Structure formats: C-alpha cells, structure tokens
Amino acid sequence: MIDILRRNHVVDKPGTTDVPLLYAHGFGCNQDMWADIVPAFEGRHRQVLFDYVGSGRSDPAAFSVQRYRTLEGYAQDLLEVCEATGLTQDVVVVAHSVSCSIAMLAAIERPQWFRHLVLVGPNPCFVNDPPYIGGFERKDLLELLELLDRNYMGWADFLAPVVAGASEQTRSRLRESFCSTDPVMARTFAEATFFADNRADLPRVPTPCLILQHARDALAPLSVGEYMHAHLPHSTLQVLDVTGHCAHMSHPELVIEAIRRVLPT
Incomplete structure (x- = not known):
C-alpha cells in the first residue's frame, strides 16, 4: 500500500472547527509558499499542506512521467491526500496558479468533498487562442521549455521575476524553490501546466x-x-491590487482576508 503521507510530505495541523483548509501549491513551488498564510488560521481550522510528487520534499521515487504529464495526475495526488487524511467533507481548498485547475478537476470528480475553492491567480489556459488571451503565444512557451532543457539555472533566473512581480523577497523564495526542483520533474510539470x-x-x-x-x-x-468568472457557474471575482502572480507571498494579508470571507463565522 502506498504511504500517501510520506509520498506527498503531508503536514497536518489540528484545528477545532469542522471546516478544514487544504493548500495546493503552484508549478515550481512547494508547501512552504503558504508560510505567511497558515499562522492566521492555526488552532481554529485544521490545515493540511502537501507537495505534489516531483515538488518540494515529496518522494522522488514515486514520480512517473506518464502519470504527471497531465494535470489529471496532480488532481489524483490532491484527492489521494484528501482520502489519506480523511478530508472528505466541507473542505476549503486554497490553490495557487495551475493548482486552481487541478483543484477544479478534483472538485468535478469528488464534488461532495469540497465546500469552497479559493483560486489565487488561476489560468485555465496559458496559451493565447483569440479572442481568448491566456498570456502567452505557443512559440514563446516552447522557447521557455527549450531554455529549461538547455540552461536550468538560467530558466529559473528568467522565470522568478516574471512570477514574483516587484517583490524581491518573493523573487528570492521562488528562485530557491525552482532551483531545488529536479529538472526532469520540473519540465514534466511545466509542460502539463503551460499547455493544459x-x-x-x-x-x-x-x-x-x-x-x-x-x-x-x-x-x-x-x-x-473575467473569463473564468463568466464561465464558472458559482463564482465570485475579486481583483487584488497586486503586481505579480503570488499574492499569498507578496501580500498575504489580502489572501488571508479573502479566505476568512468564505469560512463560517
């Protein structure tokens, strides 16, 4: 039997309420990216953090290109972590970037498990497909993957400031996370992320x-x-006055306030 808790380096913090929080990190990141959010809910809400296989302190022996070449493989990680920790009712998922799509796939598969999804910087398709503007031309993403293959440290140096925005501290934390990820596993997750x-x-x-x-x-x-708000049937859109892609790291107080609004009083 697979030890999911060890495989995904699950950290389970106890709480007194019946509404647990599950944190799902983005590409190139790990559960440490939530360090500025977790203390706000400690003691009151049970909080579960994990690393996708291939990220953070997950078990690298569990990595499979076949499983993790699409976002469905990462959605299975999320669901298996929920099952292993007994998070099968009233779960609030706080997800960043590509994990927003992963969390949505998980909610489609197990709708009865989830109470609310808090989606930080979601993007269901990074590739421009006019009139839809996802942010990147396909050729630019292919060049980014070629840079990853050719010069992994150079790729990390290029991507970190793009993701972090103006925050030097966030940029440093992201670069450290990018550089600590195995290049083969990072490339698999990158392809799954940017071409989904x-x-x-x-x-x-x-x-x-x-x-x-x-x-x-x-x-x-x-x-x-705006596109997601128009197409998600039960959604609320809040625009944060933030530059960059990581409000939970650069402006954690805004994300904490938003999470509190979806929790029962």
Whole structure:
C-alpha cells in the first residue's frame, strides 16, 4: 500500500472547527509558499499542506512521467491526500496558479468533498487562442521549455521575476524553490501546466469558487479572471491590487482576508 503521507510530505495541523483548509501549491513551488498564510488560521481550522510528487520534499521515487504529464495526475495526488487524511467533507481548498485547475478537476470528480475553492491567480489556459488571451503565444512557451532543457539555472533566473512581480523577497523564495526542483520533474510539470486547456471544464465545476485575480499579472491577465468568472457557474471575482502572480507571498494579508470571507463565522 502506498504511504500517501510520506509520498506527498503531508503536514497536518489540528484545528477545532469542522471546516478544514487544504493548500495546493503552484508549478515550481512547494508547501512552504503558504508560510505567511497558515499562522492566521492555526488552532481554529485544521490545515493540511502537501507537495505534489516531483515538488518540494515529496518522494522522488514515486514520480512517473506518464502519470504527471497531465494535470489529471496532480488532481489524483490532491484527492489521494484528501482520502489519506480523511478530508472528505466541507473542505476549503486554497490553490495557487495551475493548482486552481487541478483543484477544479478534483472538485468535478469528488464534488461532495469540497465546500469552497479559493483560486489565487488561476489560468485555465496559458496559451493565447483569440479572442481568448491566456498570456502567452505557443512559440514563446516552447522557447521557455527549450531554455529549461538547455540552461536550468538560467530558466529559473528568467522565470522568478516574471512570477514574483516587484517583490524581491518573493523573487528570492521562488528562485530557491525552482532551483531545488529536479529538472526532469520540473519540465514534466511545466509542460502539463503551460499547455493544459481546462476552459471546457469550467462550467462543470459544481463547487463555489472565489477567484482572486491579480491586477497586474504577466501569467494571468485580468481578462482571464473575467473569463473564468463568466464561465464558472458559482463564482465570485475579486481583483487584488497586486503586481505579480503570488499574492499569498507578496501580500498575504489580502489572501488571508479573502479566505476568512468564505469560512463560517
């Protein structure tokens, strides 16, 4: 039997309420990216953090290109972590970037498990497909993957400031996370992330969603948040006055306030 808790380096913090929080990190990141959010809910809400296989301190022996070449493989990680920790009712998922799509896939598969999805910087399709503007031309993404293959450290140096925005501290934390990820596993996750197209899944998401859109975000333009709000049947759109793609790291107080609004009083 697979030890999911060890495989995904699950950290389970106890709480007194019946509404647990599950944190799902983005590409190139790990559960440590939530360090500025977790203390706000400690003691009151049970909080579960994990690393996708291939990220953070997960078990590298569990990695499979076949499983993790699509976002469905990462959605299975999320669902298996829920099952292993008994998170099968009233779960609030706080997801960043590509994990927003992963969380939506999980909610479609197990709608009865989830109470709310808090989506930080979501983008269901990073590739421009006019009139839809996802943020990147396909050729630019292919060049980014070629840079990853050719010069992994150079790729990390290029991508970190694009993701972080103006925050030097966030940029440093992201670069450290990028550089600590195995290049083969990072490339697999990168391809799954940047070439996924989950736009058709949006109307199928039964769970209420709070979309936290960054006002100035190179990876998810404002039009993406508006598109998602128009196509997610139970969604609220909140635009954060943030530059970059990581409000939970650069402006954690805004994300904490937003999470509190979807929790029972």
